[in-house]
Amino acid sequence: xxxxxxxxxxxxxxxxVEYGAHLARVFVAKPEIERLTVLADCLPKxxxxxxxxPNVRRVWTFGSPLNSLRLARTIQQLRPDxxxxxxxxxSFGGSAVPAALGLLAPGMTRALGIPTITLLxxxxxxxxxxxxGYAQSPFxxxxxxxxxxxxxxxxxxxxxxxxxxxxYVEILRREYGxxxxxxxxxxxxxxxxxxxxxxxxxxxxxxxxxxxxxxLETLLEAHQLLLKRDxxxxxxxxxxxxxxxxxxxxxxRAVYGDxxxxxxxxxxPEEEVAKVFSEAYVVAFPYTxxxxxxxVLHQAxxxxxxxxxxxxxxxxxxxxxxxxxxxxxxxxxxxxLAEALWRLFxxxxxxxxxxxxxxxxxxGVLLEDVADWYLLHFERLRRKYAH
Amino acid sequence: xxxxxxxQDGRTIYTLQGRFDAHQVPMLxxxxxxxxxxxxxxxxxxxxxxxxxxLLVNLYKRARxxxxxxxxxxxxxxxRLILEITGLLGILPIEA
Numbered sequence: 001x002x003x004x005x006x007x008x009x010x011x012x013x014x015x016x017v018e019y020g021a022h023l024a025r026v027f028v029a030k031p032e033i034e035r036l037t038v039l040a041d042c043l044p045k046x047x048x049x050x051x052x053x054p055n056v057r058r059v060w061t062f063g064s065p066l067n068s069l070r071l072a073r074t075i076q077q078l079r080p081d082x083x084x085x086x087x088x089x090x091s092f093g094g095s096a097v098p099a100a101l102g103l104l105a106p107g108m109t110r111a112l113g114i115p116t117i118t119l120l121x122x123x124x125x126x127x128x129x130x131x132x133g134y135a136q137s138p139f140x141x142x143x144x145x146x147x148x149x150x151x152x153x154x155x156x157x158x159x160x161x162x163x164x165x166x167x168y169v170e171i172l173r174r175e176y177g178x179x180x181x182x183x184x185x186x187x188x189x190x191x192x193x194x195x196x197x198x199x200x201x202x203x204x205x206x207x208x209x210x211x212x213x214x215x216l217e218t219l220l221e222a223h224q225l226l227l228k229r230d231x232x233x234x235x236x237x238x239x240x241x242x243x244x245x246x247x248x249x250x251x252x253r254a255v256y257g258d259x260x261x262x263x264x265x266x267x268x269p270e271e272e273v274a275k276v277f278s279e280a281y282v283v284a285f286p287y288t289x290x291x292x293x294x295x296v297l298h299q300a301x302x303x304x305x306x307x308x309x310x311x312x313x314x315x316x317x318x319x320x321x322x323x324x325x326x327x328x329x330x331x332x333x334x335x336x337l338a339e340a341l342w343r344l345f346x347x348x349x350x351x352x353x354x355x356x357x358x359x360x361x362x363x364g365v366l367l368e369d370v371a372d373w374y375l376l377h378f379e380r381l382r383r384k385y386a387h
Numbered sequence: 388x389x390x391x392x393x394x395q396d397g398r399t400i401y402t403l404q405g406r407f408d409a410h411q412v413p414m415l416x417x418x419x420x421x422x423x424x425x426x427x428x429x430x431x432x433x434x435x436x437x438x439x440x441x442l443l444v445n446l447y448k449r450a451r452x453x454x455x456x457x458x459x460x461x462x463x464x465x466x467r468l469i470l471e472i473t474g475l476l477g478i479l480p481i482e483a
């Protein structure tokens with residue numbers, strides 16, 4: 001089978017890039033896949049990058065309104081046996097028009113007669129658009145919601161749409177009458193081997209792309225409170241600005257730059273990810289909203305790290321539904337966050353228990369197993385549409 | 388989880404009982420051996436999580452690759468529901 005995977009791909013710093021890279025890795029290892037073509041995002045001109053593997057073609061550009069046309073043209077030339085899209089609603093652009101126009105691509109692929117599955121990591125319905133930084137006024141929120149419904153309908157033009165949360169399947173079925181939606185677990189990126197022990201250092205890790213719904217102000221204030229209890233506490237901010245929030249981290253450092261014990265790593269290359277997680281005692285999720293199943297939580301689980309999370313939306317649901325455990329705090333409550341972190345620092349055995357529960361939840365299903373589900377769905381689609 | 392194995396009419400039948408989740412999957416993996424014609428009787432299974440589903444998919448793929456037959460039967464409603472929501476109900480070899 002020749003499979004095309006549409007995704008962000010390293011060293012791009014777009015969203016879902018780690019997931020896309022791991023999806024490509026597991027698909028290419030499957031005996032059913034004779035050929036995998038990754039249809040990736042173009043890198044910024046100023047980015048120095050090593051050459052891509054030969055099966056990676058950079059054909060779309062974050063923010064361009066022409067992405068669906070470019071993808072359709074490339075797919076028409078390639079004629080793969082199936083196309084899988086790794087998407088969230090802002091994958092193709094930070095503003096409404098390019099983001100929405102890009103989401104036409106799966107429907108266009110289907111129109112070419114090629115079996116198409118879209119893995120949709122979030123839904124408009126479950127996102128607090130204002131908290132997540134996409135709408136600054138009620139009017140804009142209304143407009144975006146209406147647009148969101150329209151483009152969710154367009155995404156549903158895929159032969160199949162996969163989501164990583166059972167509630168998303170329910171919403172798509174209930175609100176849109178969709179019959180072509182299924183649940184596919186997120187999956188752990190790789191079998192991490194035995195769980196690494198917790199480090200001695202009291203180090204908090206925040207990992208991701210910051211500035212929209214992942215905001216660090218509350219965590220930095222909590223860090224200041226923790227320093228009064230133990231001056232050796234460290235906070236590692238690992239990651240970059242979200243593509244939708246340029247300049248966020250720089251602005252944050254200008255305001256909070258004098259707090260001791262804070263390390264900003266910048267972009268973490270894939271080969272450094274294991275070290276960053278293994279050296280952390282706890283992973284904090286400084287979210288003000290959620291936009292879907294959390295890849296960072298799965299990574300925390302892989303490295304047997306306890307999590308501290310806000311009690312919001314589907315994040316808590318994911319924790320419970322997939323067997324993860326976390327200490328919780330109220331969103332925006334720095335004191336509550338500091339207390340939650342301290343409960344773990346002050347009771348190492350308890351922190352280890354939570355970390356091990358997360359480890360078991362994470363490694364229960366590997367992404368390479370999830371890839372088999374997609375291949376079985378493709379096989380069924382190909383049989384159905386063969387004639 | 389409790390597993391029993393017996394042979395009947397040339398088929399190897401495993402009856403499974405209890406929860407089929409991440410904590411039980413390693414034990415199941417080591418207990419289940421695919422015969423030429425294997426039946427998983429899940430009448431006693433009231434819960435399956437994604438790791439249990441991954442094992443079912445894995446067994447099905449392996450059986451196909453090795454030219455063996457695998458049948459899953461007697462699903463309880465909660466198990467049928469999770470198979471339906473994952474789209475696996477129409478893919479895995481489930482006996483009506």
